[in-house]
Amino acid sequence: MHVTxxxxxxxxxxxxxxxxxxxxxxxxxxxIQQRKNSIKLSADLAMAFARGRxxxxxxxxxxxxxxxxxxxxxKGILGRRYEILMARYSCPLLxxxxxxxxxxxxxxxxxxxxxxxxxxxxxxxxxxxxxxxxARNLENRRTKVLKRLVPxxxxxxxxxxxxxxxxxxxxxxxQVDMMKSLWRATQVSSSSNVELVPSAPLQKKxxxxxxxxxxx
Amino acid sequence: MDLxxxxxxxxxxxxxxxxxxxxxxxxxxxMVPVSGAGTGTASPFPLWPGMPNLSNPISESFNPxxxxxxxxxxxxxxVLPPGLPNFPSEPGFIERAARLSCFSANAGFxxxxxxSISNQAQKEELNSMNIGSGSSHGNQLKNQGSIDNNSETNExxxxxxxxxxxxxxxxxxxxxxxxSKKRKRxxxxxxxGQGQASMKSQEEAGxxxxxxxxxxxxxxxxxxxxxxxxxxxxxxGDYIHVRARRGQATxxxxxxxxxxxxxxxxxxxxxxxxxxxxxxxxGKAVMLDEIINYVQSLQRQVEFLSMKLAAVxxxxxxxxxxxxxxxxxxxxxxxxxTVGFTHEMFHSQLLPSQPGLLPPGLPxxxxxxxxxxxxINTPLSAMNPFKDPNPQMSTTWQDELHNVMSMNFATxxxxxxxxxxxxxxxxxxx
Numbered sequence: 091m092h093v094t095x096x097x098x099x100x101x102x103x104x105x106x107x108x109x110x111x112x113x114x115x116x117x118x119x120x121x122i123q124q125r126k127n128s129i130k131l132s133a134d135l136a137m138a139f140a141r142g143r144x145x146x147x148x149x150x151x152x153x154x155x156x157x158x159x160x161x162x163x164x165k166g167i168l169g170r171r172y173e174i175l176m177a178r179y180s181c182p183l184l185x186x187x188x189x190x191x192x193x194x195x196x197x198x199x200x201x202x203x204x205x206x207x208x209x210x211x212x213x214x215x216x217x218x219x220x221x222x223x224x225a226r227n228l229e230n231r232r233t234k235v236l237k238r239l240v241p242x243x244x245x246x247x248x249x250x251x252x253x254x255x256x257x258x259x260x261x262x263x264x265q266v267d268m269m270k271s272l273w274r275a276t277q278v279s280s281s282s283n284v285e286l287v288p289s290a291p292l293q294k295k296x297x298x299x300x301x302x303x304x305x306x
Numbered sequence: 307m308d309l310x311x312x313x314x315x316x317x318x319x320x321x322x323x324x325x326x327x328x329x330x331x332x333x334x335x336x337m338v339p340v341s342g343a344g345t346g347t348a349s350p351f352p353l354w355p356g357m358p359n360l361s362n363p364i365s366e367s368f369n370p371x372x373x374x375x376x377x378x379x380x381x382x383x384x385v386l387p388p389g390l391p392n393f394p395s396e397p398g399f400i401e402r403a404a405r406l407s408c409f410s411a412n413a414g415f416x417x418x419x420x421x422s423i424s425n426q427a428q429k430e431e432l433n434s435m436n437i438g439s440g441s442s443h444g445n446q447l448k449n450q451g452s453i454d455n456n457s458e459t460n461e462x463x464x465x466x467x468x469x470x471x472x473x474x475x476x477x478x479x480x481x482x483x484x485x486s487k488k489r490k491r492x493x494x495x496x497x498x499g500q501g502q503a504s505m506k507s508q509e510e511a512g513x514x515x516x517x518x519x520x521x522x523x524x525x526x527x528x529x530x531x532x533x534x535x536x537x538x539x540x541x542x543g544d545y546i547h548v549r550a551r552r553g554q555a556t557x558x559x560x561x562x563x564x565x566x567x568x569x570x571x572x573x574x575x576x577x578x579x580x581x582x583x584x585x586x587x588x589g590k591a592v593m594l595d596e597i598i599n600y601v602q603s604l605q606r607q608v609e610f611l612s613m614k615l616a617a618v619x620x621x622x623x624x625x626x627x628x629x630x631x632x633x634x635x636x637x638x639x640x641x642x643x644t645v646g647f648t649h650e651m652f653h654s655q656l657l658p659s660q661p662g663l664l665p666p667g668l669p670x671x672x673x674x675x676x677x678x679x680x681x682i683n684t685p686l687s688a689m690n691p692f693k694d695p696n697p698q699m700s701t702t703w704q705d706e707l708h709n710v711m712s713m714n715f716a717t718x719x720x721x722x723x724x725x726x727x728x729x730x731x732x733x734x735x736x
Contacts, residue, residue, distance in 0.1 A: 125616035126609075133612060225591055232594035239601045248566060252573035255597060259580055262604040269611040276618045 102268055105136030131160055137265040146254050149242025 109132025134154060138147040154160050233251065237243040240255045550556040554564075574593050578584045581600045584593060 122613070122616050126613045129615050130609060130612040133608065225589075228591040229594060232591060232598060235598050236594060236601070239598060239605070249569040249573050252570060252577065255601070256573060256577055256580065259577070259597070259601060259604065262601065262608065266604055266607045266611065269608065269615065273611055273614055273618070276615065 102136045102140040102264070103272075105139045106132050106268075106272075108132075109135055127159070133265060133269060137261050140264075141257070141261045144254065144257055145246065145250075146240055146242045146258050153241055 110129065131154060134150060138150050141147050236255055237246070237251065240246075240251070240258050243251055243254060246254055550561060554560070570590070574590060577597055578593060581593075581596050584596045
């Protein structure tokens with residue numbers, strides 16, 4: 091499934107730095123929040139590009155593109171493709187699909203509640219809910235949460251949702267690792283740039299090493 | 307005898323091999339001596355040429371299962387001898403039986419299966435064999451084949467509907483679906499199946515709906531056609547053959563549901579491997595919970611790291627960025643030094659670094675290059691989970707890094723920005 095992770099790392103870094111450059115050049119962000127947002131945006135985009143063409147990547151890019159503050163950065167990164175992407179993936183059909191599914195979910199809910207009411211009416215005040223019902227209920231609730239978490243997950247069902255989640259988890263993991271290493275690289279170089287006593291950078295390096303080891 | 311699967315799919319493991327199911331396959335074929343329990347194994351297998359090395363595992367799994375069978379299995383033996391003369395008359399039957407035997411035997415014969423049924427002709431043979439044998443003993447034959455694997459992989463290759471999800475699914479299922487081999491009953495509910503299939507198709511989403519529906523229609527047509535070797539009816543290649551297991555409901559609704567559940571359980575297995583600390587957890591609901599927690603924690607980590615990077619930046623600001631970006635710029639899509647260090651993180655197998663692609667640059671070694679080199683080196687040594695230090699890699703790309711760094715300080719930053727801006731996202735194919 092994930093055969094060529096190497097290329098993805100490379101693309102990720104490339105995209106990340108490209109994004110950072112673009113965001114820096116476009117609007118010099120002042121506050122740390124803005125910087126953080128731009129970094130996060132670039133990182134997410136980089137992850138999406140590195141992964142290639144899947145449902146969640148499209149959804150992620152579309153979602154990012156629809157926020158106002160990101161548009162300029164996206165335009166800078168994507169160039170010509172921006173218009174194509176936005177036109178393709180923000181079509182109203184998607185929303186209709188969502189509406190339809192919501193209706194089906196509510197209808198199911200309604201029938202289930204009716205069933206519960208009936209059962210409770212028959213059996214008196216206490217509602218006997220069978221374990222399978224409980225399990226199903228839990229499952230449904232958690233599936234909904236997962237759908238919210240995974241980008242583009244609201245439109246997926248069952249096994250496809252799970253496979254998208256799988257993919258997303260893998261890419262997220264890769265993203266976190268890359269950013270961690272980037273962070274370590276910056277940290278060490280920054281410590282050495284401070285021009286401390288020669289032993290101090292080594293100590294700092296060791297500290298970061300131990301932190302790294304404890305993290306992993 | 308408990309062949310019926312549990313409702314909640316909880317205990318289902320993809321690579322199970324139902325020992326009870328194997329004798330079902332073996333018995334109707336008539337090659338397994340019913341009377342010869344114990345370890346008498348030699349007799350059937352010489353009849354299946356080309357599969358001599360399968361004999362032992364199959365025999366071991368056949369016999370205990372056979373011994374455990376209830377008495378209603380033994381009528382097979384009485385049914386078979388009159389039916390036996392029919393079998394060899396079918397040309398190529400033995401080869402087909404051999405192939406089928408390897409399907410049902412073990413998940414370990416995956417490669418064999420995938421190799422052997424990679425084309426339509428063999429699939430059609432399987433189908434025809436099913437029908438032929440099905441006609442001779444009714445619904446006693448429960449074949450297990452990995453047609454569904456191949457249909458899925460084939461369609462994954464050809465079908466234009468496939469998105470990445472399906473491609474992943476196909477890749478996964480072809481490896482692991484051997485355990486969940488099912489074949490749809492061909493002769494019992496042909497007519498009923500069509501009506502039910504149309505009902506059932508509405509409740510399932512996605513491609514599988516059309517697949518199973520088509521498959522039911524196809525089976526119906528095959529039943530009416532009755533000729534068994536009609537190549538035209540046989541799989542158009544993009545649906546799943548599902549056959550009811552013994553003792554289970556043969557409603558097309560439940561069959562489709564079972565297929566769906568199998569898929570979901572397969573994905574859950576993968577996720578179990580991926581999400582840390584989930585190996586002991588069983589059950590869909592709990593697994594989902596773990597997955598949700600993990601995804602949330604990863605997302606929070608991303609936020610946190612981006613905040614950290616943002617905090618670091620004002621001091622260096624463009625320094626690291628320009629350096630790294632120029633690395634990548636010089637790399638020109640080939641393996642650059644930062645790429646080398648990220649490779650090290652994840653894989654013990656590394657792409658060969660291509661120092662030749664980097665321009666030689668200025669020969670001088672600048673001082674700032676040293677701390678950066680040390681910076682990159684420490685992540686290398688610290689974060690290598692695979693215990694594969696590969697010192698040659700680091701030294702080669704240290705040299706690259708030197709070259710690159712010297713180049714960096716020589717080039718014009720504005721020029722690089724231009725070049726970066728003109729490089730679109732080539733990793734993302736639209």
